[in-house]
Structure formats: C-alpha cells, structure tokens
Amino acid sequence: MSRDSGRRGRITLILAVAGLCLIALIMAPMMMVSTFPSFTGGGGFPDCEENARQVDDQSETATSDIPQEYLELYREHGEKIGVQWNVLAGVGKRETDHGRSTLPGVRSGTNHAGAAGPMQFLISTWGGQAKIKIPSEFNGYASDGDGDGWADVYNPADAILGAAKMLKRNGAPEDVRRALFVYNRAWWYVDQVMEIAAKYAKDGAVSTPPEAEPACDPPLVAAAPDDVVAGILSYALAQRGKPYLWGGTGPDAFDCSGIIYMAYRSVGLSIPRTTFGQWPFGVEVPAGQEQAGDLVFFNSGPGTGPDRPGHVGMVVTPGKMIEARCRLCGPIKVTTYRDRSGIVGFTRPLQNPSVLAQLELKRQG
Secondary structure, three states: OOHHHHHHHHHHHHHHHHHHHHHHHHHHHHHHHHHOOOOOOOOOOOHHHHHHHHHOOEOHHHHHHOOHHHHHHHHHHHHHHOOOHHHHHHHHHHHHOOOOOOOOOOOOOOOOOOEEOOOOEEHHHHOOOOEEEOOOOOOOOOOOOOOOOEEEOOOHHHHHHHHHHHHHHOOOOOOHHHHHHHHOOOHHHHHHHHHHHHHHEOOOOOOOOOOOOOOOOHHHHHOOOOHHHHHHHHHHHOOOOOOEOOOOEOOOOEOHHHHHHHHHHOOOOOOOOOHHHHHHHOEEEOOOOOOOOOEEEEOOOOOOEOOEOOEEEEEEEOOEEEEOOOOOOOOOEEEEOOOOOOEEEEEEHHHOHHHHHHHHHHHHO
16 A cells, blocks of 8 residues: 555545534534433423423422422312412321321321321211212312322322311411311411422412412302392302300301301391201292202200201202211211201292392392
8 A cells, every 4th residue: 555545544544533423513413402300491291381480489499398299189189179389288288298197197097186197187077987089979179180080188199188178168368368278277287287288389479370270069059049149149159167155146156047047147148146046937848849058957965856947058050068067077068968857848038028128129120
C-alpha cells in the first residue's frame, strides 16, 4: 500500500467517526424526549402540565406526608364535590394519619366510639352497615368513590368521597369551620384540622374553591309533586348530618318535629311546632298513598299511643323519610320506615285549610 493511499484511508476513517458523532449529537435529545417524561410539560406526556399545575398549590409538607393514593383522592373528590382538598386531607390526617393508623376501627371493626374506616364514620352515619351495594336503599353518606358498585367505609376512595359530601352538606366550602364542627363536635378538633390543612397548602391558607358539583340528591327533589314540596324537601335534606337536640329548630341542631316545622317555614308556611300538634293538624292519608312532604308518625313509648304519637318523620319518597330520631341515634338522616314498628299513621299538612289559605295568599301575592 502506498503512503498516499494510507493517508486517504485515515482521513476517510476520521470523517466517518466525526459523522457518527454528529448523528449521535442530533439524535440524543430526540431519543430523550421520546423515552423520558418531561417535567416541564413538553414532550409526549400531556399529563405533566396538569400534574405541575396540581402540585403548585400544595406544600412540601403535603407532598412528603400524604400518601400519593390519598393525595389524589383528596384532590379528586374535593374538586368534584366542591370542598377544600386540604381540609379533607386535614380530616384524614387527624383521624387516622391517612389510613396508616393501626388502631381499632381503621381497617376493620370499629373503635370505642363506633367509628370506622380511614375517615372514621360512625356506621349509623355511613348508612347502617360498613359495606353497602350501590345503588340501593341506603342512608347517610355511604358513597362509591371508585365505581366498583359498593360503598365500603374502609375503602379510602369511598370514605373520602363520603367525607367530602358531609362537609359540603354542612357548610363547606364557605363555612368550613361549621362543617368540621358537625363532623366532630369539638372546637379543638376544628382548630387542629384547620391547622393541618393550612400546613398542607403552599400559601398556608384554607381558601374557598370555585363552585363544583352540588352534594345533594336532585332525584328526590325532582320527584316532588310540586315546587312547594320541592322547597320543603330541599331544606330538610340540607340538614342531614346535623345532630339531634330536644326542642331544637336549627340552624345547628333539630328535634324530630323541629326540622319539619322549619322545613315548612322555609317556604313560608306555618304549621304547629310539636309532634303532638302536628299529628291532628294534617289530613290523614291511607298507608300506601303517602307522598313526599307528608308526615309519618310513630308510637315512641310511655306517654304516647295511637291518638298521641311521640315521634314524626317527613316522607321524602314512598318508603323513605328524613328524621331527627334521638340524641343517641346518630345525626339527622334519610331512613326507611316501612320496616319500622309503631307506625301510627300518615298525614298531609298541605291539605289543612289554614295551609291551603296560606298557599292561596302566596299565589295572589
């Protein structure tokens, strides 16, 4: 081989190596973009921008302290229902350390107070049993947060959705302290949850989120026979989760006849205040013909009877009523009445002559 041909070979080899290096430099960024996620929102991962936006309002404390599964659930259900995600997280932290507690009642059974699951619902408040098939006739805040057809108080997705609904129905997001007080009736508890919620927010505040999906039962209201009954039901259903208080007429607590009295009053109608007064006031309705807005009366023990019932509930749909039952019976909730003993009868206050006159005045006005 001649000296010139050897020199030409070396030059060719150098040019080939340089070309390969140039190709590698061009292709490397392209390979990185297509292979690795972009943490600034670019590349082939459209969710990254949304993830960056979501974490923008959470503190380092929230990121490090809240398990990722729980953090996503607090955000998802908080946004869906319209309550502060960090307040939900504050409840979850205060109750069970986001499900990490090993105390009784967190993963099975109940604690000494009868509470269960990561958000510590009383079983009566949840719906009467820990796991309920959805849809079904159920009471309380039992919710299906993961779409599996069951409302399981021990399932974080279900329990967090139920907690969001309870907070919403009791004043959140605007009056979140009141909503937390209903959740656990102690102001020290409210202070602790609010302190935790503030630490989870990047700006250290518990702000009001934009309007979101209402946590109510539109089918029950929509099925009302008229607008008057719809208004009565709307008021009564909004009181769910509040405690029983003998003689109570709200706004924080009610007794059995007090919630009915105030529900009628909310639409401008006056009826008697007590169960004993409400029983003879309405027109009697045969069993099986009752409808929303009617009253169902019960014999409740000594001093009561067929002509003097001691307990009353309001029919929300045939077979179901809303009631404030007793101090130890759990909060105001929707329950079934057809399997309850001691039913005295049904009445329709809207057919009382004085109520008909009030309605006529409203129409003329």
